[in-house]
Amino acid sequence: MPRFLIVLSIIYVVLAIYGFQGFKTLFKSTWVHLFYGLLFLAALLNFIIRVINYTPGDGVRGQLAVAGGIFFSFLILGIVFGIFLLLEDVVRLFVFGYNKIAGLTEPQTNFFPSRRKFISGIALGIAALPFGALLYGMYRGKYNYKVLKYEMAFDDLPDAFDGYQITQISDVHSGSFDNHDKVAYGIDLINKQQSDVILFTGDMVNDKAVEMEPWTALFSKLEAKDGVYSVLGNHDYGDYTSWPSEEAKAQNLQDLKDLQKEMGFDLLLDTHRYLEKDGQRIALLGVENWGRGGFKKAGDLQKAKSGVAKEDFKILMSHDPSHWEDVVIHDDYHFHLTLSGHTHGMQFGVEIPGWVKWSPVKWRYKYWAGVYEELNQYINVNRGFGFIGYPGRVGIWPEITVITLKKKGLT
Incomplete structure (x- = not known):
């Protein structure tokens, strides 16, 4: 497997797992969690298969182009979703540090605040905009x-x-x-x-x-x-x-x-x-x-x-x-x-x-x-x-x- 594909796949998987932390805050159903994982995995595997089977000289078109477009859409979803979750984690970490320094005990406050459903909802909603736009662009926009x-x-x-x-x-x-x-x-x-x-x-x-x-x-x-x-x-x-x-x-x-x-x-x-x-x-x-x-x-x-x-x-x-x-x-x-x-x-x-x-x-x-x-x-x-x-x-x-x-x- 090409080195660039290995690196890209690792980044993709890390973003998918990180984003899942916010996704499960919004949705408690195990079936919904499974659906999330299968979609990300299917997009990755389809892209890897198309790249491995790609014949140099054919140009990036056809099934490889579509697979790349879908993969890129999910990658953007993970990046945008992850940015918001990262910002929230920075705040959570700051609160954790403050509680430690202030000597507050667990009964007085949540020592390490849990994710807030509101923030995860905003993050997913914003991330869905470029994700949906990229898929629409492939389905309808190009013609x-x-x-x-x-x-x-x-x-x-x-x-x-x-x-x-x-x-x-x-x-x-x-x-x-x-x-x-x-x-x-x-x-x-x-x-x-x-x-x-x-x-x-x-x-x-x-x-x-x-x-x-x-x-x-x-x-x-x-x-x-x-x-x-x-x-x-x-x-x-x-x-x-x-x-x-x-x-x-x-x-x-x-x-x-x-x-x-x-x-x-x-x-x-x-x-x-x-x-x-x-x-x-x-x-x-x-x-x-x-x-x-x-x-x-x-x-x-x-x-x-x-x-x-x-x-x-x-x-x-x-x-x-x-x-x-x-x-x-x-x-x-x-x-x-x-x-x-x-x-x-x-x-x-x-x-x-x-x-x-x-x-x-x-x-x-x-x-x-x-x-x-x-x-x-x-x-x-x-x-x-x-x-x-x-x-x-x-x-x-x-x-x-x-x-x-x-x-x-x-x-």
């Missing part, structure tokens, strides 16, 4: 698609493109999908927007092109008047799994490119296209993945913009928003709108429009979800259509972005 709509106005948008509508999706991670009907609903929801163009900003798979094969027919149904365009994301290159040879890895990437072509996606690899309407046009550019912090830096913005005039209205697809922050907004060209993904909003956070927008991923990425403006240039960071790692979403729901371009001064 809780949301359509987010924005209007963006520009002085130099060609008149013919006033009202032009873009649908952006990102981070499909098809290797994580486990419900055909739910994904089909998401595809239908994209088409129902009836946008002029559909733009996909990378991470079609977790690791391997074969992950997309069961979903090719569904994604082939995506349609828009001006086409469906795409770029590659960091996961699409197969860098996070093992390969028998470099040739096999290269073939996998080519297979993914061929699949996208088969689905009707026009894959932009450091190049551009023009979208035309009523004799006017805007430039659509796409770069390969460029990311900071150890992520692949394959994107070549200079190559993509070769042949594009400075005065053209430009939309750029670049998977990682750090590219926009580090390179794009400082380029001598003015990129009116950049579309990115990559962060997933960490698939966990709290968003109440107009009030709260928070996720731990904000400590890694300055631009992590939604629309931002810098130097009179805009970026939209899509929260992702799929999921990876934790097989769910809590508070940060899968996103379909609809952006309507407007010309300033036109009614």
